[in-house]
Amino acid sequence: MSTPTLVTISGSLRAEATNRKLLAEATRLFGDAEVIDADLNLPLYNGDDEEATGIPAAVQRLADLIKGADAVLISTPEYNGAPSGVLKNALDWISRTSDAPWQDKPVAIMSAAAGRSGGEKAQMLLRSFLVPFQPRVLAGPQVHLAASYQEFDDNGHLKGELYVETLQALMDKLKAEIAR
Numbered sequence: 001m002s003t004p005t006l007v008t009i010s011g012s013l014r015a016e017a018t019n020r021k022l023l024a025e026a027t028r029l030f031g032d033a034e035v036i037d038a039d040l041n042l043p044l045y046n047g048d049d050e051e052a053t054g055i056p057a058a059v060q061r062l063a064d065l066i067k068g069a070d071a072v073l074i075s076t077p078e079y080n081g082a083p084s085g086v087l088k089n090a091l092d093w094i095s096r097t098s099d100a101p102w103q104d105k106p107v108a109i110m111s112a113a114a115g116r117s118g119g120e121k122a123q124m125l126l127r128s129f130l131v132p133f134q135p136r137v138l139a140g141p142q143v144h145l146a147a148s149y150q151e152f153d154d155n156g157h158l159k160g161e162l163y164v165e166t167l168q169a170l171m172d173k174l175k176a177e178i179a180r
Helices: 019-032 049-051 055-069 085-094 122-135 161-179
Strands: 005-010 034-037 071-076 106-112 143-145
Touching: 005 019, 005 055, 019 034, 019 071, 019 106, 019 143, 019 161, 055 085, 071 161, 085 122, 085 161, 106 122, 106 161, 143 161
Parallel strands: 005 034, 005 071, 071 106, 106 143
Antiparallel strands: none
8 A cells, every 4th residue: 555645634723732732643653644734724614705706725725635635634622512613614615615525535533622521522513514525434432632731741742541542543443444
């Protein structure tokens, strides 16, 4: 098998977001791959703007990245019991593009959040948001990184052995799904 291309999507725009760190750990554990970090700095979806000027170039680039990837990894924070607005906005914009970029695409979902549940509700909702796109979302193992601000060492690696084992199992399943 050739080197797979993975697109990572962080639901947080912050440069030092724990969701970005979790995605970096996931791709490190995945192993040899070309990794492309998606940019969710997109305009807010507005149907009037779309009608007037079409799909923004940044949105089309994101859709094309997803379409061309072998798999997508998404990590979301949990804000008020849901995925971030930034992530939902990106999904709404992508739904307006042609070529169904998510169709049959292997997708691994994870979450990192400050709270005790580690983003469990956000992940559940994110899974439902993806249903209309018909990707191959992995059922698990689910990675919910609770109190995420204290779960990484100075090198950005996960400290908890259980989290590392679970994330490794998810990446192993993603490899198998890509090969399928």
